[in-house]
Amino acid sequence: MTEATSALDNLLHEGRAFPPSSDFAANAVADASLYERAAADRLGYWADRARETLTWDADFTETLDWSGAPVAKWFVGGKVNAAYNALDRHVEAGLGERVAIYFEGADGESRTYTYAQLTEEVKRAANAFSSLGVAKGDRVAVYLPMIPEAVITMLACARLGAVHSVVFGGFSADALRSRIDDAEAKLVVTADGTWRRGKPSSLKPAVDQALSAPGHTVDNVLVVRRNGEPVEWTDGLDRWWHDVVPAASAEHTAEGHDAEHPLFILYTSGTTGKPKGILHTTGGYLVQCAATHRDTFDLHPETDVYWCTADIGWVTGHSYVAYAPLINGATQVMFEGTPDTPHQGIWWEIVEKYKVSLLYTAPTAIRTCMKWGREIPDRYDLSSLRVLGSVGEPINPEAWMWYRDVIGSNAGKNGEKKEHPAPIVDTWWQTETGAHMITPMPGVTATKPGSAQVAVPGITVDVVNETGESVANGEGGYLVVRDPWPSMLRGIWGDPQRFKDTYWSRFEGMYFAGDGAKRDEDGDLWLLGRVDDVMNVSGHRLSTTEIESALVSHEKVAEAAVVGASDPTTGEAVVAFVILRGNATEGDDIVTELRNHVGSQIGPIAKPRHILVVPELPKTRSGKIMRRLLKDVAEGREVGDATTLSDPAVMTKIAEDMRK
Numbered sequence: 001m002t003e004a005t006s007a008l009d010n011l012l013h014e015g016r017a018f019p020p021s022s023d024f025a026a027n028a029v030a031d032a033s034l035y036e037r038a039a040a041d042r043l044g045y046w047a048d049r050a051r052e053t054l055t056w057d058a059d060f061t062e063t064l065d066w067s068g069a070p071v072a073k074w075f076v077g078g079k080v081n082a083a084y085n086a087l088d089r090h091v092e093a094g095l096g097e098r099v100a101i102y103f104e105g106a107d108g109e110s111r112t113y114t115y116a117q118l119t120e121e122v123k124r125a126a127n128a129f130s131s132l133g134v135a136k137g138d139r140v141a142v143y144l145p146m147i148p149e150a151v152i153t154m155l156a157c158a159r160l161g162a163v164h165s166v167v168f169g170g171f172s173a174d175a176l177r178s179r180i181d182d183a184e185a186k187l188v189v190t191a192d193g194t195w196r197r198g199k200p201s202s203l204k205p206a207v208d209q210a211l212s213a214p215g216h217t218v219d220n221v222l223v224v225r226r227n228g229e230p231v232e233w234t235d236g237l238d239r240w241w242h243d244v245v246p247a248a249s250a251e252h253t254a255e256g257h258d259a260e261h262p263l264f265i266l267y268t269s270g271t272t273g274k275p276k277g278i279l280h281t282t283g284g285y286l287v288q289c290a291a292t293h294r295d296t297f298d299l300h301p302e303t304d305v306y307w308c309t310a311d312i313g314w315v316t317g318h319s320y321v322a323y324a325p326l327i328n329g330a331t332q333v334m335f336e337g338t339p340d341t342p343h344q345g346i347w348w349e350i351v352e353k354y355k356v357s358l359l360y361t362a363p364t365a366i367r368t369c370m371k372w373g374r375e376i377p378d379r380y381d382l383s384s385l386r387v388l389g390s391v392g393e394p395i396n397p398e399a400w401m402w403y404r405d406v407i408g409s410n411a412g413k414n415g416e417k418k419e420h421p422a423p424i425v426d427t428w429w430q431t432e433t434g435a436h437m438i439t440p441m442p443g444v445t446a447t448k449p450g451s452a453q454v455a456v457p458g459i460t461v462d463v464v465n466e467t468g469e470s471v472a473n474g475e476g477g478y479l480v481v482r483d484p485w486p487s488m489l490r491g492i493w494g495d496p497q498r499f500k501d502t503y504w505s506r507f508e509g510m511y512f513a514g515d516g517a518k519r520d521e522d523g524d525l526w527l528l529g530r531v532d533d534v535m536n537v538s539g540h541r542l543s544t545t546e547i548e549s550a551l552v553s554h555e556k557v558a559e560a561a562v563v564g565a566s567d568p569t570t571g572e573a574v575v576a577f578v579i580l581r582g583n584a585t586e587g588d589d590i591v592t593e594l595r596n597h598v599g600s601q602i603g604p605i606a607k608p609r610h611i612l613v614v615p616e617l618p619k620t621r622s623g624k625i626m627r628r629l630l631k632d633v634a635e636g637r638e639v640g641d642a643t644t645l646s647d648p649a650v651m652t653k654i655a656e657d658m659r660k
């Protein structure tokens, strides 16, 4: 924790705090009474929020059953349908004409779905999936670009009680297959492809390749026609979405599922090679997603236009694109493309076009925009923005201040400034936590650049030392959650032991998040990044071990060590050190070959930025690779204490090679 602590010392010289304007506070949907209510009666508070946010087909009889700890049961006995809550009930309430999704395609296409239209699409998709043999409890793999059909598919699954497993489109065929196998998916929903930086980019071939080896569980592949590129076709397996879904009936009655019925599995990197299938269930997950979406973004669904830039392949795209905004009856923007295409102002053009008022994005995107220069956003009218969210990794104070000064203060394209810039909410949470856990509340908290600050009402987080005792203000340690929370994971798919070992064995009776944190003198929380072998590259979790296994699976590699080196734009970047097998030769070719190999094993996001071929790796006498020293080298620092190495000369050689 020493590096992180010194970075934090700099942060803590950061004395600025920005209270909400009196106007904002007066009109905010959430005020300080929520904290008081939750502190007085935590379970009663969640029971109230559950009844406020969702329409239940059967009310629950018990708020929390923790007798099977660490597997929680929330809202026991309750029955609820996620899709009904996201769609039908808004139409029944007369809001059918409200826009649910403004879609901006990567090809320049714009499409609008009202709540009535989206409801109809989801009903058809649910009927279509049933006709393909999908029943309650079955798993459906989703490998789609950021298009409305992705949300439609997720909600159609939820409607039926089928469990979706979305696999990010940037993952490879191998990664897709291992996830299909692990969840034993019956149906795969995919597309021919999409566009990346203006050029067609395909998805279907990866599905073909994933299913080319026998022994899989898939009966049908449903393919959305998106970019029109030619695709291979397997009769009896592949079906076009446009043949099957529009032909299905638009009548479908949603059944209430048990509050603890599985909603989805989402794979995330852990500290070992195999990704973990994080399991979420229905009631508690939806309650915390919806409540935090309303409170954290000060959502006024009648007037706000919300835009979360996360891809559906990550948890942020699940909780804060597919579920919470629709449960809350909000209007949201969905964008298929990347921020640099067709030009570097496209995001701001979209904000101006739809008068986006609530924007939720990641620090890496903010830093990229900083690099491109403020002249670009300054050309647009961003005055509609009221709340700015950040997620995925710690946001450094420079990026936070830029977000506030350039994006949050923009009062029009003529360089006018707002008197009260939009508040920034830095939201800490994880795939495992399902929804926000630590974040300022924009109408209540005086925000501090770089800090996620306070636990959400009804959530009890703490920072503890090695032995599990709470640290004092001004000190750092490990972030834990002390009490079960509604949207907590209910396990790792098919691996209950790993669930216990990973999260519940480090500290007795507490959830161990894997992040370091510090509490400042005011008691506010500052997140310091992972304390385990998980890297955070552009807000995406990658496992050092997983990339090491991918490298070692290459025939020319004998051994590999991977570290995350700090990077000004992506947060961390993957740097690999490899030892080649005796008969392999060095050179640029091998580096390219290995990068591509990692790309095909895991996906392009996991490709190392640097691969250094080394004669040996630094190891302790007990044979543990000392990644700390490799990190020093990768970040261009003087190499730290190497006295425990079995051969200290190794580091001198590696450091020399790196400088070449």
Ligand code: 6R9
Pocket (backbone or CB within 6 Å): 268, 314, 315, 316, 390, 391, 392, 393, 394, 395, 426, 427, 428, 429, 430, 431, 432, 452, 513, 514, 515, 527, 528, 529, 530, 536, 539, 540, 541
């Ligand atoms: C939502 C999401 C979770 C890990 C988490 C932490 C890092 C996320 C953060 C943050 C500091 C924030 N993280 N938000 N660190 N400040 N506001 O990103 O989920 O992909 O599972 O990643 O991301 O290290 O443990 P996920």
